[in-house]
Amino acid sequence: MKHSVLPSSNTHPTNSSSSDRPVRIFVDATYTLCSGKSSGIERVVRSIIRESTQCKLGFSPEVVISHNGRFYPISDRQVSQLAKPAGMQSNVRSKLPLIYEMVAKAFCKVVPSRSLRKWLLPEAGHLGIFKVPHTLYEKFSRKMAVRNSKPIEPTEGDLFLLPDAYWPRRGIWAAVDYAREKGAMIATVLYDLIPVTHPEFVGLKRKEVFLQYLHNVATKSDLIVAISDTVRNQVIEFLPTICGDQSHCTDVRSFQLGAELSSSKGHVRKAVQELFKPELEKTPYLMVATFDPRKNHRYLISAFDLLWKQQPDLKLCLVGRVGWLCEDILIQLEKHPRRNRDLFVFHDLSDAELQYCYSSSRGVVFPSIVEGFGLPIVEALWHGQKTFASDTPIHREVGRNDCSYFDLAEPQSLVDSILDWESQRAHAKPQLPMRQPIGWSESNLQLFHHCLDAYFNRKSRDASQRRAA
Numbered sequence: 001m002k003h004s005v006l007p008s009s010n011t012h013p014t015n016s017s018s019s020d021r022p023v024r025i026f027v028d029a030t031y032t033l034c035s036g037k038s039s040g041i042e043r044v045v046r047s048i049i050r051e052s053t054q055c056k057l058g059f060s061p062e063v064v065i066s067h068n069g070r071f072y073p074i075s076d077r078q079v080s081q082l083a084k085p086a087g088m089q090s091n092v093r094s095k096l097p098l099i100y101e102m103v104a105k106a107f108c109k110v111v112p113s114r115s116l117r118k119w120l121l122p123e124a125g126h127l128g129i130f131k132v133p134h135t136l137y138e139k140f141s142r143k144m145a146v147r148n149s150k151p152i153e154p155t156e157g158d159l160f161l162l163p164d165a166y167w168p169r170r171g172i173w174a175a176v177d178y179a180r181e182k183g184a185m186i187a188t189v190l191y192d193l194i195p196v197t198h199p200e201f202v203g204l205k206r207k208e209v210f211l212q213y214l215h216n217v218a219t220k221s222d223l224i225v226a227i228s229d230t231v232r233n234q235v236i237e238f239l240p241t242i243c244g245d246q247s248h249c250t251d252v253r254s255f256q257l258g259a260e261l262s263s264s265k266g267h268v269r270k271a272v273q274e275l276f277k278p279e280l281e282k283t284p285y286l287m288v289a290t291f292d293p294r295k296n297h298r299y300l301i302s303a304f305d306l307l308w309k310q311q312p313d314l315k316l317c318l319v320g321r322v323g324w325l326c327e328d329i330l331i332q333l334e335k336h337p338r339r340n341r342d343l344f345v346f347h348d349l350s351d352a353e354l355q356y357c358y359s360s361s362r363g364v365v366f367p368s369i370v371e372g373f374g375l376p377i378v379e380a381l382w383h384g385q386k387t388f389a390s391d392t393p394i395h396r397e398v399g400r401n402d403c404s405y406f407d408l409a410e411p412q413s414l415v416d417s418i419l420d421w422e423s424q425r426a427h428a429k430p431q432l433p434m435r436q437p438i439g440w441s442e443s444n445l446q447l448f449h450h451c452l453d454a455y456f457n458r459k460s461r462d463a464s465q466r467r468a469a
Contacts, residue, residue, distance in 0.1 A: 026064045088127075105121065170213070256443055259382065303367075
């Protein structure tokens with residue numbers, strides 16, 4: 001039977017017999033199962049788990065977690081146990097007694113410090129002063145979840161897929177070493193190289209941690225699967241620079257992330273409805289992104305300050321949770337003279353509200369400096385909206401010919417693009433194509449195709465080496 005390595009992300013699983021496949025396939029979700037966040041990585045891991053259990057693959061991967069240097073199987077009951085620290089991280093203030101909220105608010109009123117409020121009254125998804133208690137609670141919950149379980153004994157017929165976030169916490173690698181010693185194959189999903197290529201957005205300490213993570217990925221993986229061709233190419237070029245003469249993974253591929261964008265039903269608050277009424281002559285332009293320097297909100301405000309001089313009735317709405325290193329832009333937005341008149345900010349939109357904004361926006365702008373993928377571009381195009389994206393390789397890959405690209409070095413570039421769009425609308429609103437993104441089911445098939453193909457190649461290579469010996 002002939003098998004080929006397909007480097008493109010647009011691939012489908014080969015029809016192979018069960019003897020060509022791993023005896024067991026495990027998907028690690030150590031950190032996502034304890035996470036209350038809904039950022040990109042957690043969404044990917046949860047989607048992989050969901051689609052794997054729906055079993056369109058012809059086999060059923062088993063979800064595992066790592067603890068004390070070993071992998072453990074995890075049941076639904078144990079997942080429920082791990083959901084407790086996840087709930088704490090999702091909204092720690094909702095887990096605290098009412099008296100704490102009252103006292104903390106009163107104290108922050110007496111001492112009006114934004115930093116103090118961030119620590120004492122953290123926003124949803126942040127922990128503030130409760131970070132250490134949460135870390136201890138998470139470790140305890142993981143220990144309790146596996147206390148009556150037997151660790152997995154890996155064999156040469158096993159494949160472990162590692163799609164989670166491992167650079168902040170390095171406990172996974174002892175379990176990986178043990179699995180490799182027993183002959184198991186390791187496949188790792190890699191999201192981006194941003195801490196290396198743009199350390200100014202993460203800090204030098206996080207860059208060093210990420211470099212250690214990359215070294216582990218490179219030297220302990222048999223297969224690396226990136227989330228875009230752009231990231232794959234960066235990884236192929238970069239790994240030799242950190243590994244030198246040390247043996248490292250050279251099988252680097254890519255798959256395309258999915259997007260399940262079916263209509264979300266739910267309440268849409270009046271403020272959102274009033275702002276994005278479809279019948280309004282000018283609904284806002286929309287930006288959807290976490291507030292942090294990499295997303296480049298400052299560039300967008302500069303561009304709209306120029307736009308407002310020519311078209312003062314344009315509106316802009318920024319949607320995204322509060323990230324890190326964003327105090328300056330938040331203060332700038334609070335003090336902006338057009339705030340709550342032509343400039344609007346939401347940090348807590350539900351899925352239903354976000355879709356309402358997408359469907360009625362005048363256009364979607366994504367000025368990010370660097371990304372691993374760029375899901376808002378996919379979401380905007382799916383809603384059939386005019387989409388403006390910064391001219392970067394990954395945005396070109398994701399947006400193809402369906403976006404208007406602007407130069408990050410000059411806000412006037414975006415201004416000119418929007419003015420051109422406004423001119424087109426003044427005559428007759430152009431019909432824009434609605435792009436149908438691939439779903440998570442197809443994305444999952446792509447990912448596991450690469451895993452199965454790499455496993456077959458390794459098995460064939462090992463068999464050839466044994467015959468040669």
